[in-house]
Amino acid sequence: MKIAEATAGKLLSMLLEGGLDVALLASPEPLDSRFEARPIYSERFGLAFPPGHAFERLERLRLIDVAGEPYQDRINYEYGSFVDRLCLDRGVGIEPAYQSEREDWIMAMVAAGMGVCFLPEFSANHPGVRLRPLAEPEIVRVISVVTVAGRDHAPAVKAFVGAVGAQDWAMG
Numbered sequence: 001m002k003i004a005e006a007t008a009g010k011l012l013s014m015l016l017e018g019g020l021d022v023a024l025l026a027s028p029e030p031l032d033s034r035f036e037a038r039p040i041y042s043e044r045f046g047l048a049f050p051p052g053h054a055f056e057r058l059e060r061l062r063l064i065d066v067a068g069e070p071y072q073d074r075i076n077y078e079y080g081s082f083v084d085r086l087c088l089d090r091g092v093g094i095e096p097a098y099q100s101e102r103e104d105w106i107m108a109m110v111a112a113g114m115g116v117c118f119l120p121e122f123s124a125n126h127p128g129v130r131l132r133p134l135a136e137p138e139i140v141r142v143i144s145v146v147t148v149a150g151r152d153h154a155p156a157v158k159a160f161v162g163a164v165g166a167q168d169w170a171m172g
Contacts, residue, residue, distance in 0.1 A: 041169035070115030
């Protein structure tokens with residue numbers, strides 16, 4: 001069995017090309033009929049910030065709250081374009097202070113007080129990073145186990161898909 005980490009688009013391409021048998025991913029857009037997606041859990045997005053930040057006094061944040069904040073930009077995350085369009089549509093300007101494909105570096109920058117970033121709630125596990133849910137608008141991503149529709153799979157792949165589907169993914 002091969003395990004790969006990549007963007008949702010790359011994982012979907014690898015599935016179609018036969019380079020992967022199964023993927024765990026989230027996509028802000030519905031997948032086309034070539035794929036079979038089985039939702040396994042969902043999580044809200046929020047704004048990550050360092051201790052002592054003004055966001056710490058608030059229970060829930062609005063998209064507009066990110067305006068004017070130094071922004072730590074997670075490159076290639078599956079909801080990046082979606083969040084960018086949402087900000088643009090609502091007139092919320094965000095200016096990246098730092099960009100990286102490495103989530104751990106982004107989290108270190110946030111923890112060091114260098115800015116804020118959008119982050120799924122179950123990813124906020126770096127020491128010194130706080131998270132408040134985004135309420136206006138609420139953004140929720142659904143993590144799914146994805147295969148190519150109609151493709152016959154080896155017993156190991158079927159077992160993996162069954163195990164992932166049977167898992168209790170309650171994170172609370």
